[in-house]
Amino acid sequence: MNSTLTKESIHADLIRMATRGSLSEDEALLWMVLFHTHILRLRSGVVEAGCFSGANGEAGAVSALTQRSCAALIASIWPASGDERADYKYWYLKYASQTPFECAEDIPQELLPGIQRLKLLLAVDPRVVEIVPEE
DSSP states (O other): OOSSBOTTTHHHHHHHHHHTTOOOHHHHHHHHHHHHHEEEEEOTTSBOTTSSOOGGGOOEEEOOOOHHHHHHHHHHHOSOTTSGGGSHHHHHHHHHHHOOOOSGGGSOGGGHHHHHHHHHHHHTSTTEEEEEEOO
Protein backbone atom coordinates (compact mmCIF):
# COMPACT_ATOMS: atom_id res chain seq x y z
CA MET A 1 0.00 0.00 0.00
CA ASN A 2 1.31 3.44 -0.92
CA SER A 3 1.59 5.24 2.43
CA THR A 4 1.65 8.85 1.20
CA LEU A 5 -0.50 9.94 -1.70
CA THR A 6 -0.48 13.05 -3.86
CA LYS A 7 -3.42 15.18 -4.91
CA GLU A 8 -3.24 13.53 -8.35
CA SER A 9 -3.03 9.92 -7.09
CA ILE A 10 -5.52 9.78 -4.22
CA HIS A 11 -8.66 8.67 -6.04
CA ALA A 12 -6.92 6.27 -8.43
CA ASP A 13 -5.09 4.57 -5.57
CA LEU A 14 -8.27 4.22 -3.53
CA ILE A 15 -10.16 2.69 -6.47
CA ARG A 16 -7.32 0.28 -7.25
CA MET A 17 -7.17 -0.86 -3.62
CA ALA A 18 -10.96 -1.21 -3.35
CA THR A 19 -11.47 -3.06 -6.65
CA ARG A 20 -8.19 -4.96 -6.80
CA GLY A 21 -7.96 -3.97 -10.46
CA SER A 22 -11.33 -5.38 -11.52
CA LEU A 23 -13.56 -2.60 -12.87
CA SER A 24 -16.70 -2.85 -14.99
CA GLU A 25 -18.25 0.07 -16.88
CA ASP A 26 -21.23 0.18 -14.51
CA GLU A 27 -18.96 0.22 -11.49
CA ALA A 28 -16.75 2.89 -13.09
CA LEU A 29 -19.79 5.14 -13.46
CA LEU A 30 -20.68 4.57 -9.81
CA TRP A 31 -17.16 5.59 -8.78
CA MET A 32 -17.58 8.73 -10.85
CA VAL A 33 -20.90 9.52 -9.17
CA LEU A 34 -19.41 8.93 -5.72
CA PHE A 35 -16.29 11.03 -6.29
CA HIS A 36 -18.28 13.81 -7.99
CA THR A 37 -20.83 14.11 -5.20
CA HIS A 38 -18.86 13.27 -2.05
CA ILE A 39 -15.97 14.57 0.01
CA LEU A 40 -13.35 12.17 1.34
CA ARG A 41 -11.87 12.67 4.77
CA LEU A 42 -8.51 10.97 5.08
CA ARG A 43 -6.32 10.34 8.11
CA SER A 44 -3.69 12.97 8.74
CA GLY A 45 -0.40 12.15 7.05
CA VAL A 46 -1.97 10.08 4.27
CA VAL A 47 -1.64 12.84 1.69
CA GLU A 48 1.71 14.46 0.98
CA ALA A 49 2.38 17.58 3.01
CA GLY A 50 0.70 20.71 1.76
CA CYS A 51 -2.08 19.04 -0.25
CA PHE A 52 -4.99 18.37 2.08
CA SER A 53 -3.47 17.56 5.47
CA GLY A 54 -5.62 18.46 8.41
CA ALA A 55 -4.21 20.44 11.30
CA ASN A 56 -3.50 18.95 14.73
CA GLY A 57 -3.85 15.35 13.56
CA GLU A 58 -7.34 15.88 12.14
CA ALA A 59 -8.43 14.24 8.93
CA GLY A 60 -7.68 16.06 5.69
CA ALA A 61 -10.65 16.75 3.41
CA VAL A 62 -10.49 15.93 -0.28
CA SER A 63 -13.10 17.88 -2.23
CA ALA A 64 -15.45 16.27 -4.70
CA LEU A 65 -14.05 16.03 -8.23
CA THR A 66 -15.44 17.71 -11.32
CA GLN A 67 -17.10 15.52 -13.95
CA ARG A 68 -14.11 16.05 -16.22
CA SER A 69 -11.68 15.04 -13.45
CA CYS A 70 -13.75 11.92 -12.73
CA ALA A 71 -13.69 11.04 -16.42
CA ALA A 72 -9.91 11.50 -16.60
CA LEU A 73 -9.49 9.41 -13.45
CA ILE A 74 -11.43 6.43 -14.82
CA ALA A 75 -9.73 6.68 -18.22
CA SER A 76 -6.32 6.67 -16.51
CA ILE A 77 -7.00 3.45 -14.62
CA TRP A 78 -8.95 1.62 -17.33
CA PRO A 79 -7.14 -1.72 -17.81
CA ALA A 80 -7.06 -1.76 -21.63
CA SER A 81 -5.01 1.25 -22.70
CA GLY A 82 -5.80 0.81 -26.42
CA ASP A 83 -9.52 0.79 -25.72
CA GLU A 84 -11.76 3.85 -26.32
CA ARG A 85 -12.50 3.73 -22.58
CA ALA A 86 -8.92 4.85 -21.90
CA ASP A 87 -9.92 8.27 -23.27
CA TYR A 88 -11.51 10.68 -20.79
CA LYS A 89 -14.00 11.88 -23.44
CA TYR A 90 -15.64 8.44 -23.44
CA TRP A 91 -16.35 8.66 -19.70
CA TYR A 92 -17.24 12.34 -19.76
CA LEU A 93 -19.96 11.74 -22.38
CA LYS A 94 -21.13 8.56 -20.64
CA TYR A 95 -21.46 10.38 -17.32
CA ALA A 96 -23.34 13.27 -18.92
CA SER A 97 -25.76 10.94 -20.70
CA GLN A 98 -26.32 8.26 -18.04
CA THR A 99 -25.52 9.68 -14.62
CA PRO A 100 -25.63 13.50 -14.80
CA PHE A 101 -25.92 13.95 -11.04
CA GLU A 102 -24.52 17.10 -9.47
CA CYS A 103 -25.16 16.36 -5.80
CA ALA A 104 -25.90 13.34 -3.62
CA GLU A 105 -29.58 14.26 -3.42
CA ASP A 106 -29.82 13.85 -7.22
CA ILE A 107 -28.75 10.20 -7.13
CA PRO A 108 -31.78 7.99 -7.85
CA GLN A 109 -32.86 5.37 -5.32
CA GLU A 110 -31.91 2.48 -7.58
CA LEU A 111 -28.24 3.56 -7.60
CA LEU A 112 -27.96 4.11 -3.86
CA PRO A 113 -27.15 0.47 -2.98
CA GLY A 114 -24.22 0.56 -5.43
CA ILE A 115 -22.97 3.86 -4.02
CA GLN A 116 -23.29 2.48 -0.49
CA ARG A 117 -21.30 -0.61 -1.50
CA LEU A 118 -18.47 1.60 -2.80
CA LYS A 119 -18.54 3.64 0.39
CA LEU A 120 -18.20 0.43 2.39
CA LEU A 121 -15.23 -0.63 0.24
CA LEU A 122 -13.56 2.69 0.99
CA ALA A 123 -14.48 2.57 4.67
CA VAL A 124 -12.35 -0.52 5.26
CA ASP A 125 -9.28 1.30 3.91
CA PRO A 126 -7.37 2.48 7.01
CA ARG A 127 -6.51 5.76 5.26
CA VAL A 128 -10.17 6.77 4.93
CA VAL A 129 -11.96 8.34 7.89
CA GLU A 130 -15.31 9.02 6.22
CA ILE A 131 -17.09 9.73 2.95
CA VAL A 132 -19.70 12.48 3.17
CA PRO A 133 -21.95 14.16 0.62
CA GLU A 134 -20.67 17.50 -0.61
CA GLU A 135 -22.99 20.33 0.31
